[in-house]
Structures are given as structure tokens and as C-alpha cells.
Amino acid sequence: MTVTPGHPRSRLDPEPVPRRDFLGLLSFWTMATTLLFATLGMLRMPRAAVLPSPSKKFRVAIPEALPPGEAYVPPGRTTAIFRDAQGTYAISIVCTHLGCIVKPTPDGFECPCHGSVFARDGAVVRGPAPQPLSWIKVEAGGGTVVVDEAATVAAGTKVTA
Amino acid sequence: MRRDGAPALGQFAHNLREAPRRLREAAVRGGRPTTDRTRSTFVFNNVFLHLHAVRTHRWSLRWTTTAGLGIASVAAFLITLVTGILLMFYYKPYPDVAYDSMKDIHFVVPTGRFVRNLHRWAANVMVVAVILHMARTFYTAAYRAPREFNWLVGMALLVTTLGLSFTGYLLPWDQLAYWAITIGANIAQSPREVTDALGVTQAFDPGGLQRLLLLGSDTVGEEALIRFYLLHVILLPLIAGMLMAVHIWRIRKDGGLAKPPDVDARLGDPPPATYPVFTEAPTKTYHLAAIVRGRTPAVGGGPENTVPSMPHLFYAEAAVLMLTLLICMALSLVSDAPLKELANPLVPENPAKAPWYFLGLQELVAFSAFMGGIGIPTIVLVGLGLIPFLDREQAGTGVWFGGPGGWPLVRNSIAVGFAAALILESFAIQFGWLREWVPGIPQLVITAVNPGTVLTFVYAAYSLWLVRLFNSARAGALGLFTCFLCGFVVLTVIGTYFRGPNWQFYWSPADWPVH
Ligand code: HEM
Ligand code: FES
Numbered sequence: 001m002t003v004t005p006g007h008p009r010s011r012l013d014p015e016p017v018p019r020r021d022f023l024g025l026l027s028f029w030t031m032a033t034t035l036l037f038a039t040l041g042m043l044r045m046p047r048a049a050v051l052p053s054p055s056k057k058f059r060v061a062i063p064e065a066l067p068p069g070e071a072y073v074p075p076g077r078t079t080a081i082f083r084d085a086q087g088t089y090a091i092s093i094v095c096t097h098l099g100c101i102v103k104p105t106p107d108g109f110e111c112p113c114h115g116s117v118f119a120r121d122g123a124v125v126r127g128p129a130p131q132p133l134s135w136i137k138v139e140a141g142g143g144t145v146v147v148d149e150a151a152t153v154a155a156g157t158k159v160t161a
Numbered sequence: 162m163r164r165d166g167a168p169a170l171g172q173f174a175h176n177l178r179e180a181p182r183r184l185r186e187a188a189v190r191g192g193r194p195t196t197d198r199t200r201s202t203f204v205f206n207n208v209f210l211h212l213h214a215v216r217t218h219r220w221s222l223r224w225t226t227t228a229g230l231g232i233a234s235v236a237a238f239l240i241t242l243v244t245g246i247l248l249m250f251y252y253k254p255y256p257d258v259a260y261d262s263m264k265d266i267h268f269v270v271p272t273g274r275f276v277r278n279l280h281r282w283a284a285n286v287m288v289v290a291v292i293l294h295m296a297r298t299f300y301t302a303a304y305r306a307p308r309e310f311n312w313l314v315g316m317a318l319l320v321t322t323l324g325l326s327f328t329g330y331l332l333p334w335d336q337l338a339y340w341a342i343t344i345g346a347n348i349a350q351s352p353r354e355v356t357d358a359l360g361v362t363q364a365f366d367p368g369g370l371q372r373l374l375l376l377g378s379d380t381v382g383e384e385a386l387i388r389f390y391l392l393h394v395i396l397l398p399l400i401a402g403m404l405m406a407v408h409i410w411r412i413r414k415d416g417g418l419a420k421p422p423d424v425d426a427r428l429g430d431p432p433p434a435t436y437p438v439f440t441e442a443p444t445k446t447y448h449l450a451a452i453v454r455g456r457t458p459a460v461g462g463g464p465e466n467t468v469p470s471m472p473h474l475f476y477a478e479a480a481v482l483m484l485t486l487l488i489c490m491a492l493s494l495v496s497d498a499p500l501k502e503l504a505n506p507l508v509p510e511n512p513a514k515a516p517w518y519f520l521g522l523q524e525l526v527a528f529s530a531f532m533g534g535i536g537i538p539t540i541v542l543v544g545l546g547l548i549p550f551l552d553r554e555q556a557g558t559g560v561w562f563g564g565p566g567g568w569p570l571v572r573n574s575i576a577v578g579f580a581a582a583l584i585l586e587s588f589a590i591q592f593g594w595l596r597e598w599v600p601g602i603p604q605l606v607i608t609a610v611n612p613g614t615v616l617t618f619v620y621a622a623y624s625l626w627l628v629r630l631f632n633s634a635r636a637g638a639l640g641l642f643t644c645f646l647c648g649f650v651v652l653t654v655i656g657t658y659f660r661g662p663n664w665q666f667y668w669s670p671a672d673w674p675v676h
Binding site for chain 1: 351358370378382384506508604664
């Protein structure tokens with residue numbers, strides 16, 4: 001279509017972008033955007049905001065007879081608690097490779113799943129584990145200790161009562 | 162309303178008498194499938210049958226073309242579908258309760274054990290059939306243009322099939338299930354191996370997100386079970402079903418199965434007893450074919466060597482279905498699906514083994530979680546997906562081991578593939594790997610250099626050499642695919658039969674220490 005100056009466009013002339021096409025495109029893209037945002041919104045749902053797992057903090061009494069440097073794993077927990085001359089400390093027994101439960105041995109820890117071996121301080125000796133076992137936060141008080149499996153501390157941190 | 166002046170009641174009685182006939186006509190539109198023509202109408206008037214072309218080339222019907230493997234995959238899927246619905250009558254997706262319901266199914270429910278066995282075996286048969294089917298389409302170069310898209314749909318089906326099997330593995334909630342899923346979920350988290358080494362996990366943690374989405378929690382528990390159940394019984398079966406429909410319909414749109422250009426000469430005349438090859442002149446012509454892009458059934462080969470899909474193709478499909486069912490039933494009668502002790506989150510199964518088709522990966526994961534579980538599978542999938550786009554050659558389409566080099570090349574590649582995998586594995590088993598020699602070596606070095614990546618590198622170098630030697634991408638693809646298949650077999654066999662407690666190497670389970 002050409003618009004000649006001084007000659008106003010007639011209603012009968014075709015429009016530059018036909019109105020139908022324009023409205024059609026507009027509604028199509030409105031729909032597309034709506035669906036996009038609806039999808040993004042829905043994608044948020046499977047990601048839990050509050051994790052349903054039970055509390056990771058617990059209080060436990062260490063057996064009196066526990067020899068220094070020997071592991072005590074409270075029933076149902078995944079932390080080994082130790083006591084020696086410098087104090088009390090705890091090391092996670094969840095393998096840093098793929099999450100199996102490692103077994104405390106006299107020389108450290110062994111993982112049954114792919115054979116990672118850790119030293120007594122949790123350092124990787126051999127096997128595929130990419131990280132040392134983490135040290136867990138302990139607060140000692142009286143005869144019992146409070147262990148927070150969700151909180152890690154620097155390796156070598158020992159507390160005294 | 163009165164017609165022809167007939168009394169309404171009379172008309173009514175007449176309609177009532179006619180109702181059964183009209184019902185039959187409404188169901189079987191186009192008449193009984195007794196002639197070539199009505200059979201064709203029957204096929205393309207039925208939404209399920211019309212996924213097939215109305216006529217099938219004789220080449221496609223030869224056992225040596227497909228070995229029936231695609232249909233065997235469909236058949237195994239249908240068996241899992243039926244038996245799976247039956248299992249859902251009793252299965253309860255809640256920790257511990259799930260285990261009890263599995264025990265009920267196994268020991269109390271009438272035919273429960275057999276149905277469960279059938280479900281488990283059909284799932285395994287499906288994985289085998291899909292892998293072999295992929296190998297057959299690869300070795301007959303059936304992925305080439307215009308079938309690139311169908312190759313990709315096939316890959317999506319491969320991933321979906323593995324996903325279905327893996328999600329099903331958790332449902333019994335026994336030790337086997339629990340620890341396999343724990344390991345699987347941590348593999349999903351293993352990008353942390355890299356982000357941790359780079360020290361960016363705080364800011365960028367795709368691994369943690371993947372694991373969180375999979376488990377819905379930070380441990381394998383009820384949330385994880387519900388998620389896996391949802392994926393296993395609804396989401397993945399729906400996806401698989403839709404992809405299968407597209408996949409099979411695409412075959413028709415791509416002009417039937419791939420065949421060599423000189424197919425007519427290879428086939429010769431149809432045997433005199435072939436029933437019927439054009440007993441009537443076709444009344445339907447393929448005018449539409451003109452506007453559909455690419456090759457269609459009528460283009461590029463006369464109808465001379467085609468036979469009506471009904472009954473020829475359908476008989477063949479039914480035969481494969483029955484054979485698959487027979488195999489699954491026989492296996493289910495001989496061997497029970499495993500059920501170990503109730504899941505115990507504190508005592509890992511030792512050795513904790515994934516389903517057999519993942520044991521090759523588990524073998525690699527035992528060196529580097531990220532490379533074995535995510536890196537190398539991704540490389541393999543991307544490589545597979547690229548094949549039809551890199552191999553744009555013509556020679557050998559539709560022929561077994563077609564292409565430059567042919568069978569001798571594949572034979573040599575089998576030798577190379579097995580040798581490289583065996584040598585590398587024996588070396589690593591005998592002498593250990595980097596961390597055993599250089600304690601304190603950075604994790605990134607191990608992630609980058611481990612038996613898995615070395616093997617991938619050797620295979621890739623070998624196949625690049627083949628590309629140069631034969632001056633052909635197809636030759637390289639033949640070598641690479643064969644090598645990876647051999648590597649998969651070696652790693653899977655070692656993972657399945659030669660790994661015992663603590664993932665140590667043992668010649669036989671009889672040597673395992675008692676624990
Ligand atoms: C659940 C999985 C699958 C099912 C049910 C399935 C089913 C089928 C069927 C019934 C056919 C007809 C020919 C035959 O039986 O061989 C076929 C052909 C084909 N499939 Fe699959 N398939 C699956 C997975 C795959 C995979 C993993 C690939 C490759 C990555 C693939 C690639 C192809 C190609 C390229 C063709 C065409 C072959 C030709 O033209 O000769 N499919 N599929
Ligand atoms: S989970 Fe411990 S070595 Fe793999």
C-alpha cells in the first residue's frame with residue numbers, strides 16, 4: 001500500500017499490518033508468555049522449601065567405658081563420637097563419595113561401597129572419595145554431648161567439658 | 162419424526178433390529194478386512210494401526226533386517242504395562258509399608274509372585290532389546306537422512322527406558338533398592354565433585370539441586386519414594402508411550418525401514434506363494450505424497466516389492482510379541498525377582514550394586530563419581546546423537562556393517578575395544594590409580610584422568626585414526642560404536658561378577674570374605 005501525501009488513507013485500503021494478523025499475533029504471544037510463566041511457576045513446586053527430614057541435632061551420653069580414640073556411633077545416627085586426652089570430637093560416617101555409611105576401623109574408616117579408605121582424622125587415604133569425612137559440631141556439657149549433624153567444623157576441633 | 166409416512170413405532174422397531182449391524186459398521190468402518198483394499202482401509206482408518214504404512218516392503222519383513230528387536234521392545238513395554246497395573250492393586254508407596262506390600266505380593270497374593278517376576282523380567286528384557294535394537298539400527302546405518310530425527314527419538318526412548326527401570330528399582334524398599342537409589346541420588350549430586358574442587362559450590366550448586374529435586378529431601382525417605390513412584394507409574398510410562406507412537410509413525414513417514422538402493426535386485430522376485438501381492442488395482446494414490454517433504458512410501462521404489470501390512474506385517478509383529486512373552490514367562494518361572502531385607506539406612510548393602518545395566522557405570526564411578534556417573538554418560542549420549550549428522554555418506558545404508566571397512570573393520574574394532582578395556586581395568590585393579598601413588602593429589606586431576614576418561618580417549622583416538630585411514634566418517638563411527646559397546650560389556654561383566662565386598666576384585670563370589 002502506498003500513502004500519497006494529501007491523499008488520506010481510505011478505510012478501504014489494506015492496512016500495513018492487517019488488524020486481524022496483529023490481534024492474532026498479539027493473542028498468540030500473550031498465550032505463549034502466560035504458558036511460559038505458568039510453567040516456570042509450576043517448576044518451583046517440586047523443590048521443597050522445608051525439608052521434611054527429622055532434626056539433626058541430638059543429645060547423647062557417651063558410654064563411660066569408651067576407650068580413647070575408639071568410635072561410638074549412637075544408635076540410628078550417622079556420626080561417630082570419639083574421646084581422647086584433648087577432648088571430645090565427632091566425625092561424620094557418611095562417605096563423601098556417594099553417601100554410603102563408612103565403618104570405623106582401628107586405622108580410620110572404610111567404605112563398603114567403592115572401597116574408599118579414610119584416616120583416623122577423616123582424610124582420604126585411597127579410593128574415589130573426593131573429600132575428607134567432615135567433622136561434626138559437638139557441644140560438651142556434663143555427662144552428655146550435643147551433636148549437630150547439620151553443622152560441620154574444621155578438622156581437628158575437639159571440645160572439653 | 163415420521164419418514165416415508167411410516168408409523169414412528171414401526172421405524173423404531175426397524176432401527177432397533179438394524180442396530181447391531183450398524184454398530185458393527187460403526188466399529189469396523191470400511192467393511193470387513195477381506196480384500197487388499199478393505200484391509201488397507203482397515204489399517205488407515207484405525208488410529209493405532211495407521212502408525213504403520215498400509216503396505217510394507219518385503220525387505221522390512223526379513224528377520225535379518227530388524228531381528229524383530231524394535232517390536233520386541235514394544236512387546237516388553239506392553240508386558241510391563243499390564244503387569245505393572247496389576248501390581249498397583251496391592252503396592253503401597255510408603256517406606257516400610259512398601260516392603261510389606263511387596264512381601265504380600267510375593268507370598269500371599271494369588272499369582273502375585275508370577276506377575277511380579279514377569280514385570281521384573283520384562284523390564285530387563287526391554288533394556289536388552291532396546292540396546293540391541295539401537296545396535297541394529299546403527300550397524301545397518303539406518304540412522305542416516307532422512308531418519309536423523311527418528312534416531313534422536315530413539316535415544317530419548319533409550320533414556321526413558323533406563324529411567325523407568327531405575328525408578329522401579331527403588332519401589333520394593335529393600336536393602337538393594339535403598340542403597341542403589343542412595344548411590345544414584347548422590348551421582349546426581351556429583352557435579353559437586355567439580356564445584357567443590359573449584360570452591361564455587363556455595364554460589365553454584367547444580368548437583369545439590371538435582372539431588373534435592375530427585376529426593377524431595379536430603380535423605381532417601383518417603384518423599385523420595387513418592388517421587389520415584391510418580392515417575393515410575395505415570396510420568397515416564399506416558400512419555401515412553403508417546404515417544405513410541407512418534408517413533409513408529411516416523412518410520413512410515415521416512416519411507417519405511419532403511420533399505421539399500423539395489424534392494425529389488427537383492428530380494429529377487431517374491432516367492433510364488435506370497436499372498437496377495439496386488440490382487441486389485443489400488444484405488445488410493447499418494448497425491449498427498451507430493452506435498453510431504455522427503456521420501457514417502459510411493460517414492461523411490463515401486464510398489465512391486467511391497468505386501469499389504471495386514472496381514473503380513475501384523476503376523477510378524479504378533480509372532481515377536483508371542484516370542485517375547487514366552488521368553489519373559491519362561492524366565493519368570495525359573496527365577497524369582499530378588500527381595501532382600503528391609504531397607505536399613507544405617508547399614509549399606511555390601512557390595513551395594515545398582516541394576517546390572519548400570520554396573521558398567523558403577524565400575525567407572527568407583528574412580529570418579531562425576532566422570533563415571535555424569536561426564537562419560539553425557540559424552541556418550543552427545544556422541545550418539547551426533548552420529549547421523551556427522552555421517553552424511555550413502556554407501557552401505559540398510560546393509561549390516563555397511564560402509565567402508567565393513568565387517569573386517571568391526572571385527573578389528575571388537576578386538577581393540579575389548580583389549581583396551583581389559584588392559585586398563587586389569588592395570589587399575591592390579592596397581593590402583595593416581596591417589597594410591599601420589600597421596601594428596603588434587604581431586605580435579607583424578608576427575609580428569611581416570612580409567613573411564615582414558616578409555617574414552619583411547620577409543621576416540623582410534624576412531625579418528627579410522628576416519629583418516631578410510632577417509633570416511635562412517636568408518637570412524639563403526640569403530641567408535643563397536644568400541645563403546647565392548648567397553649560397556651567388559652565393565653558391566655566386571656561390575657556384575659567380579660566385584661565383591663568393598664568393591665574389591667574377586668575371581669568368584671566364593672572367595673568373598675564372610676561378613
Ligand atoms: C523403547 C525403545 C524403542 C522402541 C520401542 C523402538 C521401536 C522401534 C520399532 C518397532 C522400529 C521398527 C523397526 C525395528 O523393529 O527395528 C524402530 C526403528 C528404528 N529405531 Fe527404534 N525403538 C526404540 C529405541 C530406539 C533407540 C534407542 C534408537 C537409537 C538411538 C532407535 C532408532 C531407530 C531407528 C533409526 C529406526 C529406523 C530403522 C530403519 O529405518 O531401518 N530406536 N524402532
Ligand atoms: S560411597 Fe563410599 S566409596 Fe563410594
